[in-house]
Amino acid sequence: MASIPVDLQLAHDHGLSTDEYERIVRTLGRSPTFEELGVFSVMWSEHCSYKSSRRFLRRLPTTGPAILQGPGENAGIVDIGDGLAAVFKIESHNHPSFIEPYHGAATGVGGILRDVFTMGARPIASLNSLRFGAIEHPRTPHLVKGVVGGIGGYGNSVGVPTVGGEVYFNPGYNGNILVNAFTLGIAPTDRIFRATAAGVGNPVIYVGSRTGRDGIHGASLLASREFDDKSEDLRPAVQVGDPFIENILIEACLSLMQQDLIIGIQDMGAAGLTSSSVEMADRGKAGIVLDLDTVPTRETGITPYELLLSESQERMLIVAKEGCEEAVKDVFATWDLQAVVIGEVTADGLFRTTWRGEEIVRIPVSALTSQAPAYERPASRPADLTAKQQVDLSALPLPTDYAAVLTSLLTTPNLASKEWVYRQYDFLVGGNTVVQPGSDAAIIRLKESNKGLGISVDCNSRYCALDPYRGAAIAVAESARNLAVSGVRPVALSDCLNFGNPEKPEVMWQFVQAIDGMRAACQALEVAVVSGNVSFYNETDGQAIPPTPTVAMVGIMDAVTHHVTQWFKHPGDLIVLLGETHEELGASEYLAALHHQECGRPPRLDLEREKRLQQVCLRAAQAGLFSSAHDVAEGGLAVALAEACISHPRQTVGVRVTLTGDLRPDALLFGESQSRAIVSVRPADWDQLKALLHTSRLPFSVLGEVGGTDLEIAGYMKIATAALRQQWQTALAQQLTHA
Amino acid sequence: MKWGVVTFPGSNDDRDSVYCLERVLGQEAISLWHKDRDLHGVEAIVLPGGFSYGDYLRCGAVARFSPVMSSVMAFARAGGPVLGMCNGFQILCESGLLPGALVRNRSLSFICEWVAVRVETTRTRFTARCAAGECLSLPIKHGEGCYVADEATLKALQDNEQIVFRYVNQAGEALESANPNGAVQNIAGVTNTSGNVVGLMPHPEHAVEALLGGEDGRKLFRSAFG
Numbered sequence: 001m002a003s004i005p006v007d008l009q010l011a012h013d014h015g016l017s018t019d020e021y022e023r024i025v026r027t028l029g030r031s032p033t034f035e036e037l038g039v040f041s042v043m044w045s046e047h048c049s050y051k052s053s054r055r056f057l058r059r060l061p062t063t064g065p066a067i068l069q070g071p072g073e074n075a076g077i078v079d080i081g082d083g084l085a086a087v088f089k090i091e092s093h094n095h096p097s098f099i100e101p102y103h104g105a106a107t108g109v110g111g112i113l114r115d116v117f118t119m120g121a122r123p124i125a126s127l128n129s130l131r132f133g134a135i136e137h138p139r140t141p142h143l144v145k146g147v148v149g150g151i152g153g154y155g156n157s158v159g160v161p162t163v164g165g166e167v168y169f170n171p172g173y174n175g176n177i178l179v180n181a182f183t184l185g186i187a188p189t190d191r192i193f194r195a196t197a198a199g200v201g202n203p204v205i206y207v208g209s210r211t212g213r214d215g216i217h218g219a220s221l222l223a224s225r226e227f228d229d230k231s232e233d234l235r236p237a238v239q240v241g242d243p244f245i246e247n248i249l250i251e252a253c254l255s256l257m258q259q260d261l262i263i264g265i266q267d268m269g270a271a272g273l274t275s276s277s278v279e280m281a282d283r284g285k286a287g288i289v290l291d292l293d294t295v296p297t298r299e300t301g302i303t304p305y306e307l308l309l310s311e312s313q314e315r316m317l318i319v320a321k322e323g324c325e326e327a328v329k330d331v332f333a334t335w336d337l338q339a340v341v342i343g344e345v346t347a348d349g350l351f352r353t354t355w356r357g358e359e360i361v362r363i364p365v366s367a368l369t370s371q372a373p374a375y376e377r378p379a380s381r382p383a384d385l386t387a388k389q390q391v392d393l394s395a396l397p398l399p400t401d402y403a404a405v406l407t408s409l410l411t412t413p414n415l416a417s418k419e420w421v422y423r424q425y426d427f428l429v430g431g432n433t434v435v436q437p438g439s440d441a442a443i444i445r446l447k448e449s450n451k452g453l454g455i456s457v458d459c460n461s462r463y464c465a466l467d468p469y470r471g472a473a474i475a476v477a478e479s480a481r482n483l484a485v486s487g488v489r490p491v492a493l494s495d496c497l498n499f500g501n502p503e504k505p506e507v508m509w510q511f512v513q514a515i516d517g518m519r520a521a522c523q524a525l526e527v528a529v530v531s532g533n534v535s536f537y538n539e540t541d542g543q544a545i546p547p548t549p550t551v552a553m554v555g556i557m558d559a560v561t562h563h564v565t566q567w568f569k570h571p572g573d574l575i576v577l578l579g580e581t582h583e584e585l586g587a588s589e590y591l592a593a594l595h596h597q598e599c600g601r602p603p604r605l606d607l608e609r610e611k612r613l614q615q616v617c618l619r620a621a622q623a624g625l626f627s628s629a630h631d632v633a634e635g636g637l638a639v640a641l642a643e644a645c646i647s648h649p650r651q652t653v654g655v656r657v658t659l660t661g662d663l664r665p666d667a668l669l670f671g672e673s674q675s676r677a678i679v680s681v682r683p684a685d686w687d688q689l690k691a692l693l694h695t696s697r698l699p700f701s702v703l704g705e706v707g708g709t710d711l712e713i714a715g716y717m718k719i720a721t722a723a724l725r726q727q728w729q730t731a732l733a734q735q736l737t738h739a
Numbered sequence: 740m741k742w743g744v745v746t747f748p749g750s751n752d753d754r755d756s757v758y759c760l761e762r763v764l765g766q767e768a769i770s771l772w773h774k775d776r777d778l779h780g781v782e783a784i785v786l787p788g789g790f791s792y793g794d795y796l797r798c799g800a801v802a803r804f805s806p807v808m809s810s811v812m813a814f815a816r817a818g819g820p821v822l823g824m825c826n827g828f829q830i831l832c833e834s835g836l837l838p839g840a841l842v843r844n845r846s847l848s849f850i851c852e853w854v855a856v857r858v859e860t861t862r863t864r865f866t867a868r869c870a871a872g873e874c875l876s877l878p879i880k881h882g883e884g885c886y887v888a889d890e891a892t893l894k895a896l897q898d899n900e901q902i903v904f905r906y907v908n909q910a911g912e913a914l915e916s917a918n919p920n921g922a923v924q925n926i927a928g929v930t931n932t933s934g935n936v937v938g939l940m941p942h943p944e945h946a947v948e949a950l951l952g953g954e955d956g957r958k959l960f961r962s963a964f965g
Contacts, residue, residue, distance in 0.1 A: 149848075152848075152849050153849075156790075156849055156880070156882070157749070157751075157790040157793065157794070158751075159750075159751030159752075159789060159790075242793070243790070243793070244748070244749050244790060244792070244793025244794075244795070245793075247748070247749050247751070247790070247793075248748045248749070335748060336748070422851075423848075423850055423851050423852050424848050424849045424850070424851070425849075425851060426751075426849070426851050426880045427851055428851065428878055428880055428942070428945050428951075429751050429752060429755065429788075429880070430754075430755065431754075431755040431758055431759070431944075431945060431948075431951065432951075433951060434950055434951060436952075445950065445951075447758070447762075560950070561950065649853070650853075
């Protein structure tokens with residue numbers, strides 16, 4: 001085969017800069033082959049190399065007594081006691097999902113599942129965090145239906161429950177949606193598998209689907225560049241998934257891991273065969289040689305370049321113990337899956353591949369990993385930020401009808417019930433779902449013990465756009481708060497950092513601020529970052545998305561029976577607000593939805609106060625003092641009260657409350673002050689809870705009591721909860737259909 | 740009682756069914772592999788939910804030809820109790836053990852939610868310990884659960900008391916508004932003429948623990964061994 005000549009222009013076409021190309025030539029001491037150029041371009045892409053983010057990510061706290069594995073592996077691992085570990089990660093699949101929403105989202109789910117089960121964990125819960133453009137945007141309904149369909153189509157079929165998540169709409173995502181997928185699995189602590197290639201002579205085995213031509217350059221040209229009007233042409237770079245193959249691949253791999261046959265195993269994700277083999281060799285401080293002629297293919301005529309870069313789904317790479325090849329093949333044969341030896345581990349520290357007897361790739365592994373470019377890109381505060389942070393409340397007229405304001409807030413796509421979304425997901429399979437979607441946190445039980453795990457995914461990107469430091473800190477705090485009010489002790493998080501083009505100083509500034517905000521909150525709340533990913537270049541025609549550092553937090557509850565849900569339950573229960581309300585309307589949903597202003601600074605966050613609130617919630621939940629507890633978030637006190645009245649899966653209940661304070665009424669009702677929760681408590685338990693609140697020096701106020709059929713806030717509104725629920729429940733579907 | 744739960748490639752609720760039978764209901768339960776014709780002496784068989792063989796071609800259409808199914812069919816024809824849930828129901832219809840068919844939900848979307856179903860007959864191996872007209876709270880989770888049958892079949896089902904469950908509202912009425920998937924006459928489950936084979940779209944195996952939302956599903960399994 002005639003080799004394709006490589007020059008600077010071709011390198012540019014691969015997304016490499018002139019400097020980077022010269023660095024390749026220097027490293028190799030010669031011009032790269034066409035295949036080598038492809039390998040460098042994907043391994044040095046932003047998506048695989050983290051070249052703009054690496055040095056900042058080191059600022060995040062990543063250790064702790066329960067942390068068994070921090071960032072750097074396929075997923076993070078937390079010791080949850082009883083010999084068990086929680087293995088989890090969140091990852092983006094933004095660019096493919098915008099181009100081809102169904103398959104983009106579906107393969108996002110498939111990819112994150114593989115990152116988890118490759119470590120020996122059976123996946124038991126998935127969540128997702130989705131961001132779409134304005135609901136009125138002509139493309140939004142199509143994207144929402146495609147993405148939700150893809151998540152359900154893949155997740156339901158593969159047999160892992162989708163137990164929660166979040167969905168937000170903002171015009172800032174009109175040209176770039178976000179699809180962040182999270183999976184958690186459970187593994188025995190003594191049988192955790194890592195993605196390493198060690199032991200010279202050990203066979204490298206390819207399992208799963210055959211390699212096709214799909215997804216070539218997904219990592220480099222799709223995920224590491226901005227979009228423009230030609231982005232539709234990138235559709236062939238989107239992979240197509242097969243959940244049935246994934247389903248049996250999970251069973252086969254977990255069954256393989258019961259035996260002592262392998263050294264390491266890794267999913268072939270972004271940059272496929274290349275990145276999986278290079279990363280495994282790097283971790284094992286070894287070399288690897290692959291014979292590309294042996295790679296199973298879907299069709300004839302696939303070139304070695306395509307074999308190296310294909311992102312065909314449902315493929316795994318295994319380094320087995322020498323002599324165990326046949327035993328490995330037998331395991332996969334049980335499930336009618338192919339397992340083929342395609343190479344071996346070497347001592348030379350090189351990534352080498354052969355094709356028809358000829359060596360076409362010969363690159364030092366370190367050149368593709370630790371020695372890959374890393375940049376400290378310039379960062380500068382956006383010039384218009386100070387102006388955007390101003391909000392003149394005196395110029396803002398007070399509403400005349402507070403009931404109407406509440407109703408319109410509850411029917412905005414951001415605050416409306418997400419039932420239309422989650423009823424398309426199987427949230428029950430696996431038989432562990434204690435709290436199904438619709439409460440502050442998803443709760444799953446562990447069959448092996450009395451324990452439970454809580455998971456919450458959060459980020460308010462409007463806050464982050466207006467103050468990335470505070471916004472990111474609030475994302476961490478809110479995620480932890482959602483767990484704490486549910487009775488779950490926060491332990492660790494996985495982050496999905498979605499930003500625009502890092503080559504722009506303003507975007508880089510947002511990124512660094514967000515990292516520092518996350519770090520402060522993680523340190524204060526004693527939560528470690530154990531895994532995650534960075535997604536840059538979420539831009540179209542030069543317009544970046546709002547910074548969106550999504551946080552997926554996992555916590556433990558020692559007795560799952562002590563879980564708390566957000567909805568009011570018993571007439572006669574007292575309603576208590578924990579925390580304090582300040583006059584904070586900046587960056588609120590109220591300002592955006594009612595006054596069409598996305599401005600002001602997000603609410604203040606006092607991390608010490610936050611920590612005390614969460615500790616009180618945990619202790620009260622453990623003592624069984626809460627009938628319900630609900631984080632006060634977007635839409636403020638009025639929305640939180642309404643949600644507690646109408647979000648019970650099967651019924652509604654009313655309340656009679658009185659709000660005091662000399663704040664503007666709209667700030668009192670709809671302001672989003674942090675570190676607050678609305679709890680309900682049986683009158684008999686109130687003294688005990690009150691004592692706990694006093695001991696903790698946590699401000700609180702008794703608002704009223706549960707009962708009746710109306711949501712009654714004295715002096716402001718009286719609304720029938722059944723009608724409110726009906727509007728809240730159907731709003732999203734209606735707007736998607738009629739948009 | 741010794742139960743067998745069939746695992747096809749792509750089955751998802753097979754482990755949940757074994758857990759329900761063994762750990763919750765104290766039964767003996769084993770997995771039956773789709774390639775194995777040997778039923779290993781089981782006294783009752785569960786065809787679980789999921790996406791057997793990816794549900795490619797048509798739900799249950801490939802599973803129906805798997806080696807284990809020839810034994811299951813013989814077992815059923817000899818009067819052995821067989822319960823098909825969700826994909827298991829689809830497989831029973833495809834294999835001719837139950838009349839009718841299951842097609843895409845009227846909404847064209849997958850639906851996961853808790854529903855109420857009314858027990859229409861207690862003359863089956865899986866409803867004997869229910870009360871006629873009793874309402875059970877069970878979850879559904881399917882994309883193709885809309886039961887259809889031709890007029891003659893429907894009449895025969897009616898005449899022979901073969902309709903086992905109907906979707907109902909909280910008041911126990913089989914109204915169109917309580918029909919989640921468009922099933923004809925709100926039918927959620929049917930039986931064969933002898934009452935030993937029952938198929939239903941809801942998942943009784945996911946309704947056996949109060950912690951997870953309810954225990955009504957236990958009655959179906961208890962009917963078989965009680």
